[in-house]
Each structure stands twice: as structure tokens, then as C-alpha cells.
Amino acid sequence: MGELFRDTYRYRELIWALAQKELRVRYKRSVLGFLWALLNPALMMLVLTLVFGTLMRFSIDHYAVFLLSMLLPWTFFSQCLAYSVESIVGNGELLKKVKVARLVFPIASVVSNIINFLLSLVPLMLLIVLMRFPLHWTWFYLPVPMLGLFLFTLGASFLFATINVFYRDVSHIVQIILQAWFYFSPIIYSLDFVPAKYHWLFRLNPLLYVLNGFRLSIYYGIMPSLPSIGLTMVCSLVSLLVGYTVFRRYEKLFVYYV
Amino acid sequence: MLCDSHTIEFQNVVQRFRRIRERPDTLREIFAKIVRHKRQLQMFEAVKQVSFVISKGETVGLIGRNGSGKSTILKIVAGVYTPSEGEVKVEGTVAPLIELGAGFHHELTGRENILLNGLLLGLTKREVQEREESIIEFAELGDFIDSPVKQYSSGMYMRLAFSVATAVDPDILIIDEILGVGDTGFQAKCFDRIEGFQRAGKTILFVAHSMDVVRKLCDRALLLRAGRLVEDGPTDMVISRYEEILGHRMPEPAQK
Numbered sequence: 001m002g003e004l005f006r007d008t009y010r011y012r013e014l015i016w017a018l019a020q021k022e023l024r025v026r027y028k029r030s031v032l033g034f035l036w037a038l039l040n041p042a043l044m045m046l047v048l049t050l051v052f053g054t055l056m057r058f059s060i061d062h063y064a065v066f067l068l069s070m071l072l073p074w075t076f077f078s079q080c081l082a083y084s085v086e087s088i089v090g091n092g093e094l095l096k097k098v099k100v101a102r103l104v105f106p107i108a109s110v111v112s113n114i115i116n117f118l119l120s121l122v123p124l125m126l127l128i129v130l131m132r133f134p135l136h137w138t139w140f141y142l143p144v145p146m147l148g149l150f151l152f153t154l155g156a157s158f159l160f161a162t163i164n165v166f167y168r169d170v171s172h173i174v175q176i177i178l179q180a181w182f183y184f185s186p187i188i189y190s191l192d193f194v195p196a197k198y199h200w201l202f203r204l205n206p207l208l209y210v211l212n213g214f215r216l217s218i219y220y221g222i223m224p225s226l227p228s229i230g231l232t233m234v235c236s237l238v239s240l241l242v243g244y245t246v247f248r249r250y251e252k253l254f255v256y257y258v
Numbered sequence: 259m260l261c262d263s264h265t266i267e268f269q270n271v272v273q274r275f276r277r278i279r280e281r282p283d284t285l286r287e288i289f290a291k292i293v294r295h296k297r298q299l300q301m302f303e304a305v306k307q308v309s310f311v312i313s314k315g316e317t318v319g320l321i322g323r324n325g326s327g328k329s330t331i332l333k334i335v336a337g338v339y340t341p342s343e344g345e346v347k348v349e350g351t352v353a354p355l356i357e358l359g360a361g362f363h364h365e366l367t368g369r370e371n372i373l374l375n376g377l378l379l380g381l382t383k384r385e386v387q388e389r390e391e392s393i394i395e396f397a398e399l400g401d402f403i404d405s406p407v408k409q410y411s412s413g414m415y416m417r418l419a420f421s422v423a424t425a426v427d428p429d430i431l432i433i434d435e436i437l438g439v440g441d442t443g444f445q446a447k448c449f450d451r452i453e454g455f456q457r458a459g460k461t462i463l464f465v466a467h468s469m470d471v472v473r474k475l476c477d478r479a480l481l482l483r484a485g486r487l488v489e490d491g492p493t494d495m496v497i498s499r500y501e502e503i504l505g506h507r508m509p510e511p512a513q514k
Contacts, residue, residue, distance in 0.1 A: 013377055013382060013383045014377040014378065017373055017377050017383075018374070021363055021366060021370070021374060024365070024366065024370075025365045025366070028365050094360050094361050094378070095338070096333075096338060096360075097333075097338065097354065097360040097361075098338070098354055098360060098361065098378055098379065099336055099337035099338050099352070099354075100378055167284065167285060167288075168284060169284050169285045169286075252340055255338055255339065256275065256276065
């Protein structure tokens with residue numbers, strides 16, 4: 001684990017350059033460029049609010065804020081995974097020619113998506129102002145679920161990028177896992193809609209605590225309970241530890257399989 | 259045994275690869291394998307028991323036919339491959355000129371690629387910025403430096419890649435078949451730069467199929483045949499041995 005932090009610091013310039021490259025390439029040759037990072041969540045919010053808030057009439061006040069408070073971190077997680085699962089295989093030609101620290105690729109993927117995520121908070125802020133929704137003091141707590149989210153995602157990225165080197169099925173499977181994960185997380189709905197006898201099932205979801213942290217502090221304006229904060233950190237650190245250990249164990253073999 | 263003046267030392271190095279033959283790539287294929295109870299794992303040795311030492315400041319040419327293991331040896335020196343057996347010692351920084359432009363991204367401009375590639379080759383951002391002007395000048399790209407490299411001609415692309423890689427100023431330079439870069443004028447510049455490296459006492463290890471280039475640059479050559487080191491000595495002697503093999507049209511012994 002110490003190596004992870006040391007190497008991240010050591011290669012920070014390379015990681016940053018790779019992350020910038022990813023963002024540049026993503027928005028190059030599009031008229032609106034970086035604005036898409038803002039427009040994407042705004043448009044998605046519009047569609048989902050229309051469907052669930054207006055047509056299906058979920059009885060949730062300020063449904064848009066309720067939804068976005070969890071949807072934005074979720075979108076970060078799912079997009080990030082979709083990108084980083086390919087981060088080693090996609091750079092295979094490079095790995096075969098130059099000796100370069102392999103961990104820079106998944107990390108750069110996550111960093112570029114963090115930038116995107118932070119940009120996507122702008123439309124949320126705008127919405128809150130426009131809807132005259134209260135800006136709760138609990139926003140101060142946000143750095144905690146954010147850190148948890150980033151570390152959890154980094155761990156998952158390491159894990160899936162590694163498996164994808166050996167079994168390319170993973171990039172397909174990830175899409176399905178993400179779909180299922182999305183509907184089994186109380187993102188578009190509230191856990192109150194689910195009969196209490198099934199709640200234990202939802203609590204097995206390691207991302208639930210992180211996502212809840214976002215919704216509690218942005219929408220409800222209450223601090224999560226201490227055990228919930230503890231679980232946020234534990235889930236994230238376990239994810240990072242598992243992902244990074246697997247990555248470290250197999251990274252020497254990557255060059256022969258990409 | 260590990261002498262200070264040796265920058266590169268190989269001792270009984272073996273590099274094995276899985277021969278890609280029905281390698282299970284997807285789960286479906288793995289299940290098929292498990293059901294059939296058959297393992298298709300075949301190994302082959304690209305480099306077999308190779309030993310040599312190269313001292314600081316030497317320029318050594320690796321010669322041999324296609325598939326004789328030259329590029330594999332370069333990649334072991336570059337640290338891309340970890341040998342299956344044997345010991346390798348490489349002292350000093352290594353810059354690979356292997357297949358130029360591997361780290362270029364087509365959508366990025368020349369200038370953006372200089373930074374990215376420089377960082378990939380181990381420079382810091384400041385070092386890249388210090389060298390940027392001389393890299394651009396050497397590559398003779400003019401205004402094109404701020405256009406995406408996908409619009410470059412193949413010559414421009416190669417010139418930029420050569421220019422970045424040599425700007426790294428490594429202790430050991432590894433060159434794989436790249437002296438066909440650009441037109442005659444630019445080739446002359448490349449040779450000048452390589453000779454500059456020689457005068458600066460750098461170690462150079464390179465692969466070329468043109469014996470004229472090998473004669474021109476190297477004091478010493480290694481001849482490889484089917485992964486084995488068969489000759490090691492003064493350039494002229496090794497080249498005549500190589501030509502002897504070629505002249506007899508001895509087929510490359512089949513690999514196991």
C-alpha cells in the first residue's frame with residue numbers, strides 16, 4: 001500500500017498528463033467541448049425527473065435534487081469503471097515497447113473522471129439555487145464520501161483492469177454488473193419504497209454507504225451516523241487493498257498478454 | 259564477476275513465451291478447454307542461454323535473421339520483459355528507440371505529444387520543457403508542431419519520435435531498426451546525433467539489417483541464430499560469419 005502512494009506521487013506528472021490527454025481526446029472535435037461534462041448530467045437529470053418525478057409521480061419532494069445527489073456519484077463510478085477496465089489493454093502497445101510504471105494508467109483514468117465528476121456538480125449547484133432548495137451546512141461533510149468514492153472506484157478499477165488483461169470478457173460483463181448494480185441501489189428510488197424485510201439485502205451493497213453519505217448531506221441535510229461513516233471508509237479501503245494487491249501480483253505478466 | 263565498467267551484463271538468460279495457439283481468450287474458450295481436458299500451452303524460447311557483457315561506451319550491433327531473438331534482447335535490456343531464467347544487470351538509465359512513436363496519440367498536437375512522450379520515457383515536466391525547443395528544431399516540423407499528429411506525414415511523425423527519444427539523454431541507448439527515418443538529409447542528422455552519443459561515452463545497443471550501418475557505427479557485433487548467441491567479436495569478423503550463414507542459405511533451425 002505504501003508503494004501505491006509513493007509511486008502515485010513519483011509519477012504525478014505523468015498521471016496528470018495522461019488524465020489531461022484522456023479528457024482532451026474525449027472532448028476534441030466536439031463543438032461544445034468541455035461543456036458536455038456539464039450538459040450530460042443536466043440532460044440525464046431532465047429525462048429521469050420527467051419519467052420518475054412527473055410521469056410516475058414518485059412522492060418525493062424536489063425529486064431532481066434527491067435523484068442527482070446520488071446519481072452523480074454513481075455516474076462517476078460507472079463511467080470510471082467503463083474507462084479503466086480498458087486502461088491496461090488499451091495501452092498494451094505502449095507497455096510492450098517502453099518500461100513504464102503500469103499503475104499510472106488506471107490511476108490516470110480515475111483522475112480524469114474525477115475532474116468530470118467535479119464539473120458535474122456545477123449543474124447540481126445551479127439546480128439547487130434555481131429551485132430555491134436549501135443549501136445545507138452538511139455540504140461540509142461531502143469530502144468524506146468523495147474520498148470514499150474515489151478510493152473505492154480506484155480499487156475496483158485496479159481489479160477489473162487486471163482481470164480484463166487475462167479475460168477480455170470482463171469488459172462486457174462489467175456493463176451488465178453496472179446495470180444490475182444501478183437498479184439494486186436506491187438511486188432513482190428511496191429505500192423506503194422497499195419492504196423492510198429486504199433491507200438487509202441492500203445493506204450488502206458496499207457502495208450504499210458512500211452514496212448515502214452524498215444524499216444525506218446534499219438532500220436531507222443530516223449527518224450520517226458514525227457506523228455509516230465507518231462503513232464508508234472500511235468498504236473503500238478494502239476495495240483499494242484488494243484491487244491494488246491483485247494488480248501488483250499480476251502486473252509483471254501484463255506485457256505477455258496484452 | 260560484476261565489474262564496474264560493465265553497463266550491461268547477461269548471464270545464461272532465457273526468455274520463454276507462451277506460443278499463442280488457441281490461447282483461451284474468453285471464458286467460453288476456457289470452458290471448452292476444461293470440458294475437453296486439453297491444455298494447449300506451448301512454450302517456446304525466444305532467447306536461449308545467452309551470456310555477454312557490454313562495457314560503458316561500447317556500441318554493439320545485434321545481427322541475425324528475423325526471429326533470431328534480437329528485439330527480445332533489446333526489450334529485456336529496456337526492462338519491458340523479465341527474463342524467465344538467468345541474470346540481467348543493466349546499469350544506468352535506458353532510453354528505448356524501439357518502434358518510434360509508440361506513445362504518440364493521434365488526436366494530440368506535436369507539442370502535447372512531446373510532453374506526454376517525454377514523461378513516459380522518464381523525464382520530468384521541467385526537463386521536457388527545457389528541451390522542447392531543441393526537439394522541435396531537430397524534428398524540422400515548423401508550424402505543424404501545433405497540429406494533431408494524425409495530420410503528419412510518416413516522415414514527420416518519425417522525425418518527431420526520433421527527436422523526442424534522443425532528447426532523453428540516457429546512459430544506454432537502444433535502437434531497433436529505425437535508421438530508415440526520413441529522407442537522406444535527416445538520416446545524416448540522425449547519424450550525427452548517434453555519433454554525438456558515442457563521443458559522449460554512452461553505451462549503444464542496436465539492431466540493424468543493413469550491414470553498412472553496422473560497419474559504420476559498431477566496434478563490436480553479436481550474431482544471433484534461433485535465440486542462441488553464435489558469435490561475439492569485432493564487427494567485420496561477425497559480419498563475414500553472418501554472410502557465410504546467409505550465403506549457404508541455411509534455414510533457421512526450427513524452434514521447439
